Amino acid sequence: MDKVKVGINGYGTIGKRVADAVHQQEDMELIGISKTKPNYEAVMAQRMGYNVYTPSDKTSKMKDGGIKVAGTVEDMVNEADVIVDATPKGVGEKNKELYEKAGVKAIWQGGEDHEVAGFSFNADSNYNEAIGRDYTRVVSCNTTALCRLISNIDREYGVKKCRVTLIRRAADPSDIKKGPINSIVADPVKLPSHHGPDVQSVIPSIDISTMAVKVPNTMMHIHTVNMELKNDCSADDIKNLLAKNPRMHYLEPGITSTSETMELARDLGRPRNDMWENCIWEDSIDFYEGELYLLQAVHQEADVVPENIDAIRAMCELEKDADKSKSKTNKAMGIGTK
Amino acid sequence: MDKVKVGINGYGTIGKRVADAVHQQEDMELIGISKTKPNYEAVMAQRMGYNVYTPSDKTSKMKDGGIKVAGTVEDMVNEADVIVDATPKGVGEKNKELYEKAGVKAIWQGGEDHEVAGFSFNADSNYNEAIGRDYTRVVSCNTTALCRLISNIDREYGVKKCRVTLIRRAADPSDIKKGPINSIVADPVKLPSHHGPDVQSVIPSIDISTMAVKVPNTMMHIHTVNMELKNDCSADDIKNLLAKNPRMHYLEPGITSTSETMELARDLGRPRNDMWENCIWEDSIDFYEGELYLLQAVHQEADVVPENIDAIRAMCELEKDADKSKSKTNKAMGIGTK
Structure with a gap:
């Protein structure tokens, strides 16, 4: 099976962690992340070898800041099978139109309302209900x-x-x-x-x-x-x-x-x-x-990360068994062994 | 009726507040407070016009620190009708022998165990049970x-x-x-x-x-x-x-x-x-x-203060009606009006 192509829109506290976790999964390909500022986190993403996308109006600012830009956020969305939206609270909702237009699956974080995705996810609670879905919210x-x-x-x-x-x-x-x-x-x-x-x-x-x-x-x-x-x-x-x-x-x-x-x-x-x-x-x-x-x-910065991975796996039908998905995620990230 | 003579053993966070509150009551006389160090709190007590007592072995240190010493802690205990013990946790228990010897009533704070007094007090809960008692603990x-x-x-x-x-x-x-x-x-x-x-x-x-x-x-x-x-x-x-x-x-x-x-x-x-x-x-x-x-x-420093006052009033039978005692305490301290 081809790897699922995952883009991370927003590379802050959650985004950078989910990016690393996606990068560790055998059945997923991290096609890139998005940043709006050429700050230390953008520099770190580049150092990790991740493609850095940016909104079109930020391209020159990013280049001036020494960041090699892979393309626009729209480019990333169009290339992805699924986007993990880890933009600040409230911004994610506004991005929905972009995802709908591109016909890409999307995962929002707990800062957004349930209604944005229409479905709220936790791998231990309702993995099966996420299978094949287009939109999911990973709760806070x-x-x-x-x-x-x-x-x-x-x-x-x-x-x-x-x-x-x-x-x-x-x-x-x-x-x-x-x-x-x-x-x-x-x-x-x-x-x-x-x-x-x-x-x-x-x-x-x-x-x-x-x-x-x-x-x-x-x-x-x-x-x-x-x-x-x-x-x-x-x-x-x-x-x-x-x-x-x-x-x-x-x-x-x-x-x-x-x-x-x-x-x-x-x-x-x-x-x-x-x-x-x-x-x-x-x-x-x-x-x-x-x-x-x-x-x-x-740990407010960490516990949702494996949940995002399981959500991707369910939505993209990479794995229909919740326990098997969780085991894959745990093994790749070192949960229960590290 | 003669005023009840109250001594405050220990003049820290609680002791200094209870001293002021006793000083405000019409039916109580603050005969003095005890300090072991000539620090700013001792200076403040002196400035308030309170008699400062001290353990006999601290007398010269207190005098060297510019504090006028009214007598020993034993002197204060012997002169009092009731002692409010506001010494640090665990010290109060050791003072019990002193109070028993002097035949003085005593109130401990919540840092001590229930067993030290054998009775734990709250004015809204069990005022009547405190009437005439020799020993009471005001809970934390x-x-x-x-x-x-x-x-x-x-x-x-x-x-x-x-x-x-x-x-x-x-x-x-x-x-x-x-x-x-x-x-x-x-x-x-x-x-x-x-x-x-x-x-x-x-x-x-x-x-x-x-x-x-x-x-x-x-x-x-x-x-x-x-x-x-x-x-x-x-x-x-x-x-x-x-x-x-x-x-x-x-x-x-x-x-x-x-x-x-x-x-x-x-x-x-x-x-x-x-x-x-x-x-x-x-x-x-x-x-x-x-x-x-x-x-x-x-407010950890304050809410037990009126309770100490009511405990004194019940133990010394200054007032047999809980509501009347609480009203007197409230009025004198400004609770409900300030």
Whole structure:
């Protein structure tokens, strides 16, 4: 089978990671990425040997900045079988017309509304429904981690109700524009936070309520999770269940924080110290008055990356079996082995 | 009736605030405070006109530091009717022998275990049980805020179950020793956090589970609260109920964070920008699938202060009616009017 040709529109936090992951897959060809500025990320893309495309009106600026331009974004879209849109929130929606015109498949990220794609994706939740689709949205980092967790437990023991508080990092490590510096922000004040409805866009049957705050931290989110289950099981049953999934990672002894988890990722030699897995405190998994409780940390920059790869594989019908796709993705990226 | 003589053992974050609050009450006399170091807080106490007592082995150091010493800590304890122990966590327990020997009543703070006093106090929860007692523990800032909220709602509508996540400030504003700088800490990893059992030390009948994280912030805690109630009511019923209690403060329009709440306190002209009340986002109060949700912020340095005053009044039988004591405390401190 010919490799599927993938273009990455937008080469920021998510785009550059998805590009690398596509580049690692045996059944995919990275035809190029797009950048609008000749900044260090464009330079790095070029150094990686990736074709750099740009909007036509940016061509001279890019060339002036020392970037060899492979063509326009339209050229990339026309050449691709599928585009992963990792442009800033709100921009992706505007690109839809371009993808429709070119008749190319497209994947948006969680910053866009469900309606842009009409279908929201998580590999552990609804891989089969993505098969052959033209448009898909890979949900955000928090929603991805929740969908994984809920789907795995729901399949085995049935999830009756889920109550989650998300303690969200305020900004990404390289973000120099955002606060807060010394504050806890109720975000949003009006409940629920968007994460609950967002999970329901992937798993419509789930009863979930979410509240969220934003804190002065660039290193990962933490979720405090409460679940009522339909079927009886023990904490050990849950521990054993989650241990089977390579996208669930039990944090190593002595780690109590997100910053130590990022230090672990560096020690593990992870590219960009990415933790693609739900990072779960195994000791936190417990039942109280018949309800399940646990704590997990989520690397906001990384956990959606393998999901994008699986979405490509489903949409382009490279693999009809969810588990096989996830295994291919995991193996190529080193998830569960690195 | 003669004024009750109150001594404050330990003049740090809580002690200095309780001293000021005692000083404001018509039925109490602040006989003095204790300090072990001649630092700026000792200087400020002296400037306030408070008698400064010190352990006998610190007397010369205090005098060398320019502090006029009124006597030893033993002298203060012997002269007092009741001691508010606001010494660092763990030290209070060691002081118990001293109080027993002097036959003086004593109040400890939430840093000590319930067992030190054998009784844990919140004015909204169990004032009557404190009447005439020799020993009482005023629970910590987080537990105080939870007890207030739960007791008020429980009395009116019955609380069946309570699930809370606490997002805790890492350090007080003047604390130069503590982290984290850029991290979210699962504290504790093993659930539940101590807050649930702590609430139960005041309200034993309550079914409550708590999880907690620590974040890089010095300005207040936030609680995300979920409650199942026994009796039907609407969000407006809850809003109206809490509005009646001066120790519940609905945050002003546009405030979404703890740092803005502290800015509000400064604008309100509060002493030390103290918010003694539970700071609640009225817009967050809502029902989802029959369960109550809300967000509240807690000023870690301030909310226990009026509780200490009410504890003194109950223990010394200055007032047998909880509401009247709370009104006196509120009026003298400016709670509900400032």
